[in-house]
Amino acid sequence: MKREKHRSLNNDGVSGLLFVLPWIIGFLLFSLYPIVMSAYYSFTDFSAIKDPQWVGLKNYVSLFSDPVFYKSLWNTIFFVAVSVPATIMLALVTAMLLNLKIKCRGFFRSIFFLPSILPLVASTMVWIWILDPMNGFLNRFLRIFGIPTINWLGNPAFTRWSVVLIALWGVGTTMVIFLAAIQDVPGELYEAAEMDGAGRIRRFFSITIPGISHVLLYQVILAVINGFQYFTQVYVVITAQAGNLMQNAYGGPQDSLLMYPLYLYYNAFSFLKMGRASAMAWILFVIVGLLTLLLTKTSKKWVDIQ
Numbered sequence: 001m002k003r004e005k006h007r008s009l010n011n012d013g014v015s016g017l018l019f020v021l022p023w024i025i026g027f028l029l030f031s032l033y034p035i036v037m038s039a040y041y042s043f044t045d046f047s048a049i050k051d052p053q054w055v056g057l058k059n060y061v062s063l064f065s066d067p068v069f070y071k072s073l074w075n076t077i078f079f080v081a082v083s084v085p086a087t088i089m090l091a092l093v094t095a096m097l098l099n100l101k102i103k104c105r106g107f108f109r110s111i112f113f114l115p116s117i118l119p120l121v122a123s124t125m126v127w128i129w130i131l132d133p134m135n136g137f138l139n140r141f142l143r144i145f146g147i148p149t150i151n152w153l154g155n156p157a158f159t160r161w162s163v164v165l166i167a168l169w170g171v172g173t174t175m176v177i178f179l180a181a182i183q184d185v186p187g188e189l190y191e192a193a194e195m196d197g198a199g200r201i202r203r204f205f206s207i208t209i210p211g212i213s214h215v216l217l218y219q220v221i222l223a224v225i226n227g228f229q230y231f232t233q234v235y236v237v238i239t240a241q242a243g244n245l246m247q248n249a250y251g252g253p254q255d256s257l258l259m260y261p262l263y264l265y266y267n268a269f270s271f272l273k274m275g276r277a278s279a280m281a282w283i284l285f286v287i288v289g290l291l292t293l294l295l296t297k298t299s300k301k302w303v304d305i306q
Contacts, residue, residue: 039282042281048274072251072258075257079163079167083227084224092178109176113173115169159256160257185211213303
């Protein structure tokens with residue numbers, strides 16, 4: 001009897017292993033192997049046209065003495081510092097409003113979620129048209145109030161704020177997650193607080209925020225990670241502006257749009273410095289890892305784990 005049971009357990013183990021084997025092979029080939037090789041390439045002089053040659057810490061030393069590297073890092077930090085709080089607050093406020101019992105609530109939820117599923121390139125091109133300095137919708141709207149025309153994508157003072165505005169266009173996914181979390185907060189807590197005389201603002205900060213704090217933490221971490229990988233929108237904006245203004249498509253006006261992932265892309269595929277790009281990728285990994293660790297450690301003071 002014991003032998004049959006042991007044999008059955010072995011058969012189940014083999015069957016389970018066979019089921020997950022395709023995923024394991026895919027992970028080893030397409031995730032783990034590239035990670036290991038990128039760590040190796042970061043210590044080499046490597047490009048698509050020559051074999052890697054070991055150079056030690058040369059790529060890292062070169063990056064830390066490169067002013068363009070710091071410019072791209074600062075642009076990305078600025079974007080993350082502005083866009084992450086703005087995204088979280090906008091998504092949370094929108095979720096609260098769409099949780100109210102109003103007519104056509106499902107319709108409004110669909111409308112606010114729709115931008116997040118549109119192709120990034122297409123939606124970015126729409127924003128380029130909206131932010132056009134001459135005929136853009138936003139400047140036309142400002143002219144109604146007598147505000148002078150602003151070159152949103154051509155003036156370095158406004159370019160980074162413009163890409164933040166473009167990023168806020170796609171808060172629909174975060175909004176839906178917050179909406180689900182808010183609906184999961186027990187209604188009895190709101191009823192008890194209302195009976196005690198607590199107003200909407202007090203209920204929001206005393207019940208809603210603690211009730212969704214674990215989801216809030218997850219979304220903040222995810223927004224930080226995505227912010228440091230912000231690439232497609234700025235690449236489309238820079239390329240489109242270069243075509244309109246007949247100028248070099250590098251980092252936008254005075255490199256104000258040169259985000260860290262964009263500079264990494266240029267090093268890898270424009271300058272053919274794969275080793276340098278790999279070093280940039282690992283520096284980014286360390287930065288994001290430290291920020292994630294910091295958020296996780298500090299979350300113990302405000303996240304309700306119950």
